[in-house]
Amino acid sequence: MRNTWLIIRREYVERVRTRSFLVLTLLLPAIMTALMALPAKLASMGEKAQHLVIVASNQQFAEAVRHELLAAPPGDEDEDADSSEKAATPKPGDQYIIDVDTNATESERTVLLDKINSLAIDGYLWLSNDAISSGKVSWYGREAAGFREKTWLSDAVHRVTLQQQFSEKGLPPAQVEQILTPVKVETIRIEHGREAKGSGTARILEIVVMVMLIYMAVLFYGISVMRSVLEEKNSRIMEVLLSSASSTELMAGKLLGVGAVGLTQILAWIIMAGLFALPTLAAQPNLSDLQVSPWVLVAFAIFFLLGYLLYSTMYATIGAITTTEQEGQQVQFLIVIPLVLSVFMLTPVFRAPDSAAVVWMSLIPFFAPILMYARIVVQTPPLWQIVLSILVLIATEAGLLIFCARIYRIGVLIYGKRATLPEILKWLKYAKA
Amino acid sequence: MQSPVITSLEVAPKPEIPATVELSHIQKSYGDFVAVSDLSLRIRAGGIYGLLGPNGAGKTSTIRMIIGIIMPDSGQVSVFGEPLSPAHRDQFGYLPEERGLYRKMKVLDQLVLLGGLKGLTTAEATKKAQHWCERFELSAWMGKKIEELSKGMQQKVQFIGAILHDPKLIIMDEPFAGLDPANAVGLKDVLLELAKSGKTILLSTHRMDQVERLCQSICLINHGRAVLEGDLTEVKARYGRTNVQIKYEGDAAFLQEKGLVRSFNDYGNYVEVRLVPGADAQDLLRLASSHARLNKFEVMEPSLEEIFIDVVGKSNA
Numbered sequence: 001m002r003n004t005w006l007i008i009r010r011e012y013v014e015r016v017r018t019r020s021f022l023v024l025t026l027l028l029p030a031i032m033t034a035l036m037a038l039p040a041k042l043a044s045m046g047e048k049a050q051h052l053v054i055v056a057s058n059q060q061f062a063e064a065v066r067h068e069l070l071a072a073p074p075g076d077e078d079e080d081a082d083s084s085e086k087a088a089t090p091k092p093g094d095q096y097i098i099d100v101d102t103n104a105t106e107s108e109r110t111v112l113l114d115k116i117n118s119l120a121i122d123g124y125l126w127l128s129n130d131a132i133s134s135g136k137v138s139w140y141g142r143e144a145a146g147f148r149e150k151t152w153l154s155d156a157v158h159r160v161t162l163q164q165q166f167s168e169k170g171l172p173p174a175q176v177e178q179i180l181t182p183v184k185v186e187t188i189r190i191e192h193g194r195e196a197k198g199s200g201t202a203r204i205l206e207i208v209v210m211v212m213l214i215y216m217a218v219l220f221y222g223i224s225v226m227r228s229v230l231e232e233k234n235s236r237i238m239e240v241l242l243s244s245a246s247s248t249e250l251m252a253g254k255l256l257g258v259g260a261v262g263l264t265q266i267l268a269w270i271i272m273a274g275l276f277a278l279p280t281l282a283a284q285p286n287l288s289d290l291q292v293s294p295w296v297l298v299a300f301a302i303f304f305l306l307g308y309l310l311y312s313t314m315y316a317t318i319g320a321i322t323t324t325e326q327e328g329q330q331v332q333f334l335i336v337i338p339l340v341l342s343v344f345m346l347t348p349v350f351r352a353p354d355s356a357a358v359v360w361m362s363l364i365p366f367f368a369p370i371l372m373y374a375r376i377v378v379q380t381p382p383l384w385q386i387v388l389s390i391l392v393l394i395a396t397e398a399g400l401l402i403f404c405a406r407i408y409r410i411g412v413l414i415y416g417k418r419a420t421l422p423e424i425l426k427w428l429k430y431a432k433a
Numbered sequence: 434m435q436s437p438v439i440t441s442l443e444v445a446p447k448p449e450i451p452a453t454v455e456l457s458h459i460q461k462s463y464g465d466f467v468a469v470s471d472l473s474l475r476i477r478a479g480g481i482y483g484l485l486g487p488n489g490a491g492k493t494s495t496i497r498m499i500i501g502i503i504m505p506d507s508g509q510v511s512v513f514g515e516p517l518s519p520a521h522r523d524q525f526g527y528l529p530e531e532r533g534l535y536r537k538m539k540v541l542d543q544l545v546l547l548g549g550l551k552g553l554t555t556a557e558a559t560k561k562a563q564h565w566c567e568r569f570e571l572s573a574w575m576g577k578k579i580e581e582l583s584k585g586m587q588q589k590v591q592f593i594g595a596i597l598h599d600p601k602l603i604i605m606d607e608p609f610a611g612l613d614p615a616n617a618v619g620l621k622d623v624l625l626e627l628a629k630s631g632k633t634i635l636l637s638t639h640r641m642d643q644v645e646r647l648c649q650s651i652c653l654i655n656h657g658r659a660v661l662e663g664d665l666t667e668v669k670a671r672y673g674r675t676n677v678q679i680k681y682e683g684d685a686a687f688l689q690e691k692g693l694v695r696s697f698n699d700y701g702n703y704v705e706v707r708l709v710p711g712a713d714a715q716d717l718l719r720l721a722s723s724h725a726r727l728n729k730f731e732v733m734e735p736s737l738e739e740i741f742i743d744v745v746g747k748s749n750a
Contacts, residue, residue: 002549002552003550006546006549006550010535010538010542010546014535014537014538014542018537231535231536232533235533235534235535235536236529236531236532236533237533237534237535238533239502239527239529239531239533240527240529240533240534240547240591240594240595241550242500242502243500243501243502243522243525243527243529244522244523244547244550244551245522245550246519409502409503410503
């Protein structure tokens with residue numbers, strides 16, 4: 001135990017002291033913030049310049065469409081949106097300038113095309129009487145309209161057309177409004193027999209954060225463990241260490257030491273996120289109702305730690321089997337496969353969290369960290385399944401640790417070439433006792 | 434009919450120095466390759482014991498089995514009179530042939546870690562590390578990273594790491610390799626001091642001159658077997674005085690006399706001749722003086738190197 005502690009301390013202190021640790025800890029959040037903030041900034045810059053023209057022979061019709069467009073700008077149709085969120089969005093007039101043009105002639109068309117070319121306007125909506133009665137109107141723009149914009153435009157035109165038709169049939173405007181009010185479906189999740197707050201978006205976010213963290217931790221620190229095992233083998237210090245401590249003590253110390261470094265870094269990131277990012281995120285309408293239950297947090301901690309340890313142990317094993325970093329890099333894709341498969345399996349978890357395939361997959365230790373956690377977030381599975389997956393994870397880690405420690409110890413005998421599978425099996429036999 | 438008295442006398446243990454290491458019939462193979470085969474040896478407490486052998490003879494495997502890094506397939510390893518167990522690790526100091534330290538770690542931190550793994554507290558390890566660094570003129574380098582040190586300095590650090598915790602059994606695999614003559618002398622002095630203070634030192638090398646000067650007992654292994662074991666003086670006496678060193682000018686034809694000369698080695702300044710077993714050195718003297726002008730003619734006991742080459746040659750045959 002004392003030896004393990006000494007190794008943990010060495011791995012931790014030597015790593016945290018390095019400049020690269022400090023740089024990564026500070027720089028990554030900065031890069032992430034920039035990556036997240038930049039697209040939004042760019043998008044909002046683009047939105048401000050939107051200048052459209054509605055061309056229609058019927059001025060009343062054009063004005064009605066303009067009114068509809070300004071009342072519900074694109075991007076506001078989110079199914080989770082409720083009335084309180086609408087207030088938070090900026091006034092549509094800020095994003096769109098919409099002019100009405102009643103001169104629906106071919107010569108006007110040329111003028112408008114010139115305007116588009118000279119960047120005076122961004123596009124025009126052609127609503128000649130012919131076009132409306134044919135049921136197909138066209139948008140001419142510098143950029144083809146995206147899905148949201150297309151829906152926005154056609155919804156507005158459709159609504160106004162309906163309004164007009166209803167009015168022609170003699171219905172009072174109030175009744176028309178009533179008929180045209182869409183029905184909204186609200187989704188409510190039941191957790192522990194009670195209605196739970198937390199939208200689908202929030203749940204996806206809870207899972208994505210886990211996947212991202214495991215992925216990053218495994219990629220940064222798994223490789224770090226592998227490198228450090230290789231370094232000890234190549235620098236031959238392993239032989240000195242083995243004369244002082246057992247290989248299992250050394251391996252456990254290394255994994256926990258490097259693991260602690262990773263956790264320190266992630267903790268630092270979480271604290272930074274809490275200080276800077278959360279206030280901004282909380283202001284986002286879609287996430288304002290984000291509430292994570294303490295249960296999910298506990299599950300997160302357990303499965304993150306176990307997953308992180310499992311994958312680091314796999315990296316350590318690769319370090320023990322291979323002889324150079326290049327070789328290690330070649331083999332390490334094997335470790336990423338179960339991670340990627342876990343991510344693919346997330347869709348079935350969402351669709352059918354109790355299906356046999358999902359249940360079994362989530363009990364396999366290599367998938368459990370992400371899948372069992374995802375199941376807990378989506379729909380709490382039976383307790384025995386959670387406990388079983390935790391036990392299987394711990395047992396797999398212990399077994400892998402002993403396996404890896406043996407190979408590490410025997411690796412002292414063989415330098416210079418990568419071990420083949422039969423050789424590894426043979427080594428294990430030598431390493432008994 | 435034997436009387437019970439005599440029986441008890443026969444069983445009574447002979448008074449002898451207790452063994453620090455005792456290997457009995459140890460065997461180790463890797464797949465088809467036999468690294469150590471039926472090796473038995475006994476290293477007495479105190480003094481320097483030389484483990485000799487050509488490359489690949491099984492020296493390192495033997496050492497690793499003594500320390501417990503690898504386990505013998507069969508046979509028994511005892512240290513300090515008890516079967517080897519992990520509890521003995523703290524009593525060993527090991528300088529492996531393949532040197533290795535954490536390159537990015539500072540000298541003092543590294544020594545404190547190595548001492549700590551051997552059971553020293555940080556304070557003890559620091560104090561001892563400072564003492565030894567002073568002794569080896571490394572004090573100015575204690576705060577430097579290992580990678581900033583020269584090869585020779587790294588080796589001294591590694592040596593300090595091996596003896597820092599005051600182990601009872603010190604195992605040195607080629608300790609002088611890579612050291613300049615001044616540092617080699619310094620290291621030799623420390624080893625002799627440690628041996629005098631009662632430590633047992635196992636010195637594995639193929640540098641015969643060092644073994645000849647330092648060791649009291651030796652074991653020569655080849656192909657994983659002990660081919661020669663015992664006190665150095667005893668081993669040499671067994672080989673007799675069959676060597677002649679000759680400095681001459683003129684005709685060297687006498688060296689071709691098959692009746693007297695078994696082999697010779699021309700070192701340039703002088704020739705070392707091995708006589709045919711049973712041949713008289715005086716006959717060679719007469720023959721040589723009749724052909725050439727002799728400046729020196731000395732009958733000597735064989736060097737360990739010759740014994741080594743002879744024994745290894747025989748056991749390979």
